[in-house]
Amino acid sequence: MDLDEAVGELYGGGLGDFVAVRTRLAKEAGGDLGREIKALRKPTVTAWLLNLFARRSPELLAEVGELGERMRSAQGEGDAAALRDARPERDALVRRVVAATREVAKGEDRQLSPAGEDEVAATVVAALADETSQAALASGMLVRALRYSGFGEVDLDDAVAARARLRVLPGGAAGAGRGEGVETTDEEQTQDPPEPPEPPEAAELRETELRLQTVEAKVDLATSQLAEAEEALARAREAVAQARERLRTQTTQRERLTKEATRLRRACARAARRQ
Template sequence: MGRDTTGEFVQRIVADAARSLYAVPLADFVASRKALAASAKTEVAAELGAKEGTAAAKEILALRKPTVTAWAMNLASREDRGVIADLVGLGARMRAAQARLDASVLTSVRGERDATITAYVERVAEVATAAGAALSASGRDEVRATAIAALADESASDAVASGQLTRALSYSGFGEVDLSGAVGLTSSGSIMSVLPGGRSDAEPESPESSPEAEVDEDELTEEELAAAVAAAKAAKAEAKAAQKARQAAEQELAGAEAEMAQAQADLEAAEDAARAARKAVIAAQKRLDSARSQVAASKRP
């Protein structure tokens, strides 16, 4: 085991198995998973004991079979590290620029972004076709969505670079990319491994290696600061307008509730008056009937 701890040894065995598993043809995935689990169980059991060997095998057996699109992207990650490096590197630069609100860099890389995404989609489609599984139009859309997610989120970038995707990724436009069930993970929840050349270790890039860093400072320019202040003021004005609208709505609601209460009271009063009127009519009818009876009786001989 060398200097590996027990946990490190098991995770290394599982990660090696995952790396091998996600490189096999899709049709061989299930059989390969069983074989790798059995091999890992034997190796770990011999080193640490049967319990640990069984646990390692279960971890490997839990690795999900990729979709056709995910399999194609994993294949591209292994066959063309250049296109992956371009995607990962561009994503690192874009996220670094976004973090320091560097609008000039984000604007300048739009063309590069489009070209990088297109190159990635085309390369994935090429390797899939060469492997006998041409991507459909929807498959290409999934590859494009995954590339966009990788540019936006570091964890998504690592997932794509790992070559162990189980499904396509997507980015909603804010927040983190949902990686649940999307990539092979260790029992601790981290990505099994990232293929050589696929790490975004330069995020953010050092001043010596980043062309933009030679001319752009982390501090905002006066124009950018003014734009940020204007945006903040606009957001504040929108918040105030929303608050006023809410207050007006609350007042309108309160007025409607008061009117409803008054109408209910008026209705109850009208119902009480109607009941009283009915009682008066009944009493008057009784008196009328009594008077008629008396008149009739007085006319008898």
Template structure:
């Protein structure tokens, strides 16, 4: 539980839907300023509204911390298998990550639909890229688990750019980076028992013959095939990510072009209308000038007539008297 005032404010704000974020942030900043905490007010006022994809991932981190923890825990196992050169384990972990990400994507759609915010395909692609990035490094996992993402994340190889990705300062360690002990034990039992029994069977059947050149070559070929299959699985996953990223970029470009075309059309219409108004304005200005001069002349004539009337009335009154 966050105790730092800034972290408390950030946790509360990033729990809101994006439409409520700005007003709530400004209100909290104003409260801090009124309380004399100018530095805190400035920090709160600098918090950025989360993107739609970041908001969905933040909801997952808050509502499904165990499932998000499963994903970030896989990242450590993937790194260990990669370092050990264990192709079989690496392939299995890549496939498992795909399943975990798939489960989280289904949950993400459900959470967004429940909040009446059905996401677009481009937003879901960013959510998926962010979840994959969470399994690449402990820092990315901590950013996702913080529930305070401002923007989507993307892994480039084993690197994830986290600059400005988390609101309210750097996140602490993830809520839970590893698997639940029961899950880890169950998975280990399933994975290890057949292998151990197979090793005993292999030891009994092959014995010293394993050292023959032909079997060594067969073993090397098997390892090479496992390595290539793992590399293929990773290449396919990266290709899928890049296809999704391209689709999102294309959709964004199409939207920008449509907006630009609409604005150009609106500008042309306004320019045409302005030209029409100018054409009407010129004779209207001339008419105003003529009418102004006529009005001034009429005022002068009326004043002269009034003076003549007054003088005549005075003369008549004098004769009568």
């Protein structure tokens, strides 16, 4: 057993069994590996569900990677038209991931709360905006949900288990199927010479547009949730109206039967007196 296998078993298993499984794996491994396993933190409910989503929905996860790559490329090139054109696809993709995560929760006898849905949406927005966040989501090792503030990179502190070994699950990377993907390690990497810094105005515009994308995604999700709530309310009102109608019918029938019973009792009494 190595750390990757332990992480896979821990973060792909049941949340209620996390501590017991971690203790067992750490004991089996022993030594330095056992201490590394013991240090792995239990995920939040939303992070746990996202980890299961990453394992169970590789095709949808790959769509997040592909769209994120296109949007980041358009952002880097300052292609505002391409970003606008991608907005409907982005909004639909966020809703689909929220719906898929909700189904994962149902399969685990859990319910994804409205706050949890917001966290899922925010994590998808972060993954679309930031390549390392995309890798974090695809790794299936989240400890907490992600959130993009609109400035610079997404804060991944305490967000990913074994971050030094961050990698994507098979099929989850933007380059899935080509043997590519995002990977970060603590080792020094050979880097190309840095590009000249972009003008402050361009950086400010880019950050503002990304903040706008985050807010728009949240608004679209809230609008979708409101529509669903209104539909549920309409169904509930219809059910109440039908129940009231049944109650009125039953009340009328009861009154009629009561009157009929009274009439029959009186008729029986009169017949008895005549005998």
